[in-house]
Amino acid sequence: MDMSHIPDLITPAIPVFVITIIAEALWVKRQRAEAGVTLKGHTWKDTLASISMGLGSVAVGVGWKVVAFAGYAGLYHLTPLRMGSGPWAWVLLFFLEDLCYYAFHRVHHESRLFWASHVVHHSSQHYNLSTAVRQTWTPMTGWVFWVPLALLGFSPEMIVTQQAVSLLYQYWIHTEAIHRLPRPVEWLFNTPSHHRAHHASNAVYLDTNYAGILIIWDRLFGTFTPEVERPVYGLTKNLSTYNPVRIAFHEFAAIARDVARPGPLGQRLGYVFRNPAWKPKTAQAPEAPPPVEAAHPSP
Known part of the structure; x- marks a missing residue:
């Protein structure tokens, strides 16, 4: 498939990402020096790790976009529905794509196999614009969540364009530089505070x-x-590495170790698909026995 037919809004935005990450780091440093503001800010190791993850994600995405786009195109040609490309189709797509993202994001937090891909984005103990580009190298777990859009008759070009719009929007909310926005904005939109x-x-x-x-x-x-x-910020059990390869695959490796443990099939599947915090009952700490009441002699 010719990549020139696949819309790409992310790659042209990379220079903007770099400039704003540098500007934010300088601003935070100045705020700390002048007013002693307690902002987490940047550390060069963490920021470089995030940028490395972002560049790796872009590299992986070059090939994956072709596969994902082809999948949407195949489903689009199978369905008899057509939403067209008029203004109302774009408005409807805006809401439906955002709902698909919500489902994608929620499942990627609540099921460990999906979390293994998404955990990359949460692995920094800092919160700044570089955190936004700390993206997964295994995007294959997300494709299915946007399948309904193709089956409803939205063209593949429209789907991937709106996906990119969503990602671009989410870039600027990864900052401590903005405290709260006006109440109507906070009520309707995802903001830095949320x-x-x-x-x-x-x-x-x-x-x-x-x-x-x-x-x-x-x-x-x-x-x-x-x-x-x-x-x-960070994970309930944080990583002690800035190695991009370990950041990208550490949870997949942890799943493999857990699955290799002795135990029934249900337990092994639980390690893969249940909540990331799930443990089998045998691995949980036993509950403390109820206190024994002291015996009293009969009157």
């Missing part, structure tokens, strides 16, 4: 705020949590 909570490892924030562009899906489906306490 997404900071999503990237936090605080117990109150876990598995919340899956939004792409619109926060309304989280409000509707009960997964919304406002930013109420200072976020602690």
